[in-house]
Amino acid sequence: MDAVIVANAPFRFWPEAVGWARQAGLLLAADGGANHLANVGVRPHFVVGDLDSVTPEVRAWVGEERVVPRPDQDHTDLEKTLLFALEQGASRVLILAATGGRLDHALENLGLLGRYGERLACEIREEKTRIVPVFSQASFAVPVGSTVSLMPLGHCARVWLSGLAWPLAGEPLSLLSRTSLSNRAVEPEVHVKVEGGVLLAFLPC
Structure with a gap:
């Protein structure tokens, strides 16, 4: 199964990325990544994380049956979402909204490619760059x-x-x-x- 994960870094969808989200076999939002998806009217299959960034309005729009609370602080919301994708049987993951904003967050997210890339094919996509x-x-x-x-x-x-x-x-x-x-x-x-x-x-x- 191919999955798309939308993380919570500052992000603006471009047309091709909206298409990936709409066509994903499994569309996951890492906590506040759901806010990005709401901006383009694409409802995720699940929202995963400690849920401190998704707005109440977006959480209601997604629906509580699609919310997967993962409150532990030993993993970032993106890592929790990658683990959830593995649980759901994903074999390939495309990650969006992972590199903007805080540099420490971006470095952590890049490190996740090394941490999980042997367990599933994963890459981070920006509008003009793919990171593999x-x-x-x-x-x-x-x-x-x-x-x-x-x-x-x-x-x-x-x-x-x-x-x-x-x-x-x-x-x-x-x-x-x-x-x-x-x-x-x-x-x-x-x-x-x-x-x-x-x-x-x-x-x-």
């Missing part, structure tokens, strides 16, 4: 000349990159030393391989 975790190897079709960034979640022992202006051949990447920020595609397909870590691929869309 790479655990071993992956290939991505991209326009020649477009900007591609590969950012390690922590430390990656060995990384291979091809199809880019600045390739790598088994070299380490780390946020504390070297990354592959603002690389440039020189071929229509970019190949990424990583050993001993997780990379986040920031790709044009």
